Amino acid sequence: MLEIRKFHEEKDAVLTGLRKRNFSKEQLSLVDDIIRLDLTRKSQQTELDQLLAQRNSKSKEIGQLFQSGKAAEANAMKQEVQTIKDQVDQLEKGYADTQYQLQELMVQLPNLPHESVPAGSSEEDNEVYQDWADELPDLGPEALPHWELADKYGLIDFQLGAKITGAGFPLFRAKGSQLKRALINFFLAEANAAGYEEMSVPHVVNADSAYGTGSLPDKEGQMYHIEKDELYLIPTAEVPVTNVYRDVIMSATDFPVKMTAYTPCFRREAGSYGAHVKGLNRVHQFDKVEIVQIQHPEKSHDTLMEMLRHVEGLLQKLKLPYRILRLCGGDLTFASALTFDFEVWSAAQKRWLEVSSVSNFETFQSHRLKCRYRDEEGKTQLAHTLNGSALALERIVACLLENHQTADGIVIPQALVNYTGWERID
RNA sequence: GGAGAGUUGGCCGAGCGGCUUAAGGCGCACGCUUGGAAAGCGUGUAUACUCCAAAAGGGUAUCAAGGGUUCGAAUCCCUUACUCUCCGCCA
Known part of the structure; x- marks a missing residue:
């Protein structure tokens, strides 16, 4: 607010x-x-x-x-x-x-965009901040989309997920499940190495927490709501993690606070349909490692860029073609002042898939959270909060399968072999 | 799920209708003292909103949260949340 x-x-x-x-x-x-x-x-x-x-x-x-x-x-x-x-x-x-x-x-008013945010009304107007430097891979007409690869190698069972729960709740199995676990470990290890404190947090939050990050009331319909207990399934780890600092007054020397957590994320995403939601493109439950920082207002912009480079490093290690967009005023989420989206090239679908969103909320969240620090004069000031996906698992799995497919199997990038324990899916 | 006991400032802890502008202690900050430190002494030490051009200085609210009783509530009553103990159940 x-x-x-x-x-x-x-x-x-x-x-x-x-x-x-x-x-x-x-x-x-x-x-x-x-x-x-x-x-x-x-x-x-x-x-x-x-x-x-x-x-x-x-x-x-x-x-x-x-x-x-x-x-x-x-x-x-x-x-x-x-x-x-x-x-x-x-x-x-x-x-x-x-x-x-x-x-x-x-509460109806969104955050004010940072001065660098380009004008525009939709995703068409987003600025390509950093494009994929090389030629995009062309796998030829035989390249299979990830849902066919998942089926071919027995990695994901969409029907079983639908049977157990409903559409949008895929069931990962065998090497598909192991690949996901490896990615979680890889992302967490990278975040730890970058100085983020790892946390295991509740996956269900109360209304105060949902309000604190701006999930309520703005995104009420997007969250699964457990009415009997007046609790919400988290749409992202951002909610429980950022709320660690709700109602906290820090000293300026505590900056930067760096936290990371792996959680499943639950989103109702009502009204979606068609090819864009096929396979793993859009699901109701997905996994994500989130990085969160709380920072001094004067340093938050540099911190945002640092987080950007962290996410970029992950994609480079996974050898995935990506580009970075600076969201325009019309595409910016409600609470954000400045957001960069990462998109990875889905080689078989021949389209970009959003895998990360890195944002600076400046004081918009901290105002609701009452997350403050004491300045040199001893006065309380609002801190800046930032977060980013590092990364969203399901779409990364989709892109890994598609981009690294060969005629005789899927090749796991070297950085990930340390975590999977095997080099290929065949 | 059942029974009981709690929740007071950064922390500990007193208070159980007006003598509380929340005692006392610890911690912290500053000062005195000291060659330096410790001890000692002194002073200060919450948050939000608000009044004032600003500073200084006022006012209001906050003793888990919300409601009620009263001229007056940390204190009495009701509701809710959380914590602890015991029983039940349980990975």
């Missing part, structure tokens, strides 16, 4: 940011509505506080009167306080109402 302070002090920056998000003129009027409501809120608070102060001091006097035996005076004063209380009740209602309205508007 944006800080209300910005609306008063940097209104132009707010408007500029929202325009980059393609806000219409009517939508932009929200900004003035918010400023107006907040001014109302302030005056209501001042009035309310004054009344409460009166009530407190008079109540104290009543106590003293009783103690000195002046019951008659005390009882008279009770009447006075009673009338103050009635006013307080009235004002409190108005104040709560203003707060509620303000909150309703504030």
Whole structure:
């Protein structure tokens, strides 16, 4: 959530940011509505506080009167306080109402894009930040898509997954399952080597945590909701991991905080269909190793670039053709200020598949999380939060199978052989 | 799932309707002291919102969370969450 302070002090920056998000003129009027409501809120608070102060001091006097035996005076004063209380009740209602309205508007507003975010309305307008330098591999017409390879080598059973649960819950078996486990270990080992603390976290979170990272209310429909216990299946490890720092005030020397976790991720993704969701392209449960950092505002941009290079290193070691996109204002996720997507070339499908998204949320999440640090003057300031997939497993499996297929089997890249224990699938 | 006991500031811990602007201790910071340190002494030490042009200084709220009783609630009542102990079940 944006800080209300910005609306008063940097209104132009707010408007500029929202325009980059393609806000219409009517939508932009929200900004003035918010400023107006907040001014109302302030005056209501001042009035309310004054009344409460009166009530407190008079109540104290009543106590003293009783103690000195002046019951008659005390009882008279009770009447006075009673009338103050009635006013307080009235004002409190108005104040709560203003707060509620303000909150309703504030949660509708996405993060302001970083200045480097290109203008644009859809994924067509994303900027290719770093293209695949070499020629894209051409495997010829015999190249099989991953779902056929998975079937041919007995790696993934989509029918069994559908039988046990439903569509979008593939069952990995034999070397398919081992390959996935190897990738998890490989990604975690690389993250550990880069200084990220490994964590095993709950895969189910409460509403406070979901709200803290912005999954609620913005993505309510995307999460599996366990109503009986009022809990949510995590859509990404970002939610439990970032919430480690909810309601925490750190010292500036604690930066950077680096955490990593492997988790399954659950997404309802209602309304998808067609070839784009075939095989592993889009599933309801997938695996991911996530990297998260909490950083000083002045250093967060450099940190984002460092995370970018980390993800890039993984793809290079897996020998997969990739490109990096800088998302435009229209494609940026709600909470993000700046996002780079990694796409890997799916050699048989002949299309790019998104395998990672690396984002700087600046203070948008930390404001909700109340994740703060103390600056040189001892004042509390909001920290910056960042995260990235490093990496999403299922699409990597798809691309590994397709890109490294040969006539007599699938060749495992050397970096991964240390983790699989075998060199090929045949 | 059943029964009981708890949850107070960074931490420990007192308080069980007004004498609390939350005692006392520990920790931390600064100062005095010292050749330097320790000890000792002194001062300070939460968060959010808000008033004030700003600083200084006020105000309000917060004793797990939310509601209630009362002129007044950390303290009494209700609901919820969490922690611990015992029983049951269990990888």
